[in-house]
Each structure stands twice: as C-alpha cells, then as structure tokens.
Amino acid sequence: MRLLASLRGGGMRRLAAGGRRIALTFDDGPGNETHRFLELLERFDIPAAFFVCGKNVARRPATARAIAAAGHEIGNHTYSHPRLLACGPRRVREEIVRTQRLIEDATGVSPGLFRAPYGLRSPFLAPVLADLGLLDVHWTVIGNDWKWNASKIAGRVLAAACPGAIVCLHDGCATRPAADRAETLQAVRKIVPELRAAGYAFAAVQADRRRR
Numbered sequence: 467m468r469l470l471a472s473l474r475g476g477g478m479r480r481l482a483a484g485g486r487r488i489a490l491t492f493d494d495g496p497g498n499e500t501h502r503f504l505e506l507l508e509r510f511d512i513p514a515a516f517f518v519c520g521k522n523v524a525r526r527p528a529t530a531r532a533i534a535a536a537g538h539e540i541g542n543h544t545y546s547h548p549r550l551l552a553c554g555p556r557r558v559r560e561e562i563v564r565t566q567r568l569i570e571d572a573t574g575v576s577p578g579l580f581r582a583p584y585g586l587r588s589p590f591l592a593p594v595l596a597d598l599g600l601l602d603v604h605w606t607v608i609g610n611d612w613k614w615n616a617s618k619i620a621g622r623v624l625a626a627a628c629p630g631a632i633v634c635l636h637d638g639c640a641t642r643p644a645a646d647r648a649e650t651l652q653a654v655r656k657i658v659p660e661l662r663a664a665g666y667a668f669a670a671v672q673a674d675r676r677r678r
C-alpha cells in the first residue's frame with residue numbers, strides 16, 4: 467500500500483500559502499493552441515503554470531519562449547510523456563534532464579516545477595527531482611479536458627474549487643504536433659470569472675512555495 471501511495475499519492479496537491487488562491491496549470495504544450503491560452507490569460511491578467519514536454523519545446527521553442535516572456539511559470543513534464551512507471555532509472559533521469567536543458571535553451575529559464583505524466587510516479591523519480599531541485603506538483607482537480615466539453619470541464623473544476631486548489635488542464639495533447647483545445651479554452655473563459663466572483667485570486671505555484 468505504501469508503494470502504491472508513493473506512485474499515485476506523491477506531489478503537491480494544494481498551494482502552500484493560505485487564502486482564497488487558485489493556481490491554473492496547463493500541461494502538454496507548447497502546442498499549436500498555446501498562443502490562444504496566452505492571449506486569454508493576458509486578457510484576464512492572471513498567471514498560470516505550463517508543464518511542457520521537451521519534445522514539444524524542441525518543436526516550438528518560440529512558443530516556449532512566449533510562455534516565459536509573458537511571466538508564466540514553466541514546469542518540466544518529461545521529454546516524451548511516458549508512463550514513468552514503465553521506465554528504468556536511466557530513462558527517468560534522461561527524460562527529465564533533457565527537458566530541463568531544452569527549456570533552459572529555449573527560454574533562458576531553469577524550471578523549478580515538475581509534473582509526472584498521467585500523475586503517475588516511479589520509485590526512480592524522487593532522486594532525480596532532488597538532484598535538479600524540482601518541486602513535484604500534482605493537482606487538486608483535473609478537468610478531464612481531453613474528453614469532455616467546456617461546460618462539463620468547467621463544472622468539475624468549479625465544484626472542486628477550494629482555497630489553495632491546483633487546477634490541471636491541457637494546452638496540448640501529450641507530444642502530438644497538433645491538438646484542438648477549443649473546449650478547454652471555452653472552459654477557462656467560464657471558470658475564471660466565476661472564481662473571481664467567488665472571491666478567488668489566481669496565483670503562481672512556486673511563488674506560493676517561496677512565500678511559505
């Protein structure tokens with residue numbers, strides 16, 4: 467049971483700082499739709515964290531750069547989006563180290579955040595994260611936005627909203643070169659004003675850790 471808990475149960479699930487703060491996080495970019503997310507976040511004037519795959523960064527370094535330039539956090543989401551549980555220790559390390567370098571080269575930023583693909587960890591993961599100083603970030607609620615429409619996604623996120631919640635959505639689809647994220651975008655358009663009306667502010671993930 468302890469092993470299973472370490473595989474599925476690890477990672478930060480709430481922001482450390484108190485108050486009515488929520489963090490929006492987007493996985494699997496940078497992709498063809500990422501610029502639309504950046505435009506939307508700019509219009510709302512809110513920060514977010516983007517957990518990017520190294521393979522996607524190699525394909526779209528300018529988009530990765532645009533995420534960082536807009537002031538959002540960038541996290542490491544492995545190179546090829548594997549199930550880490552199926553990877554040996556060398557592969558786990560390579561997936562993360564290679565992505566760290568690609569992000570640094572593209573953006574000039576060295577990520578401090580990591581999210582495991584599928585939220586699935588490996589016993590080989592913790593030492594790599596410790597070596598690279600990466601904070602393992604899970605989520606409070608995941609929007610199921612790879613399979614649901616905007617109103618279902620928004621409904622799920624809004625129902626789970628609570629102080630310190632970390633919301634996981636997607637601006638890409640694993641390492642596919644293109645994805646349609648219209649439903650996620652529409653969900654964000656609904657989620658942000660409703661959470662604001664409920665008194666929530668939007669926060670960065672790591673900034674909150676530093677505030678502790």
Ligand SMILES: [Zn+2]
Nearest residue numbers: 493494583584
């Ligand atoms: Zn992912």
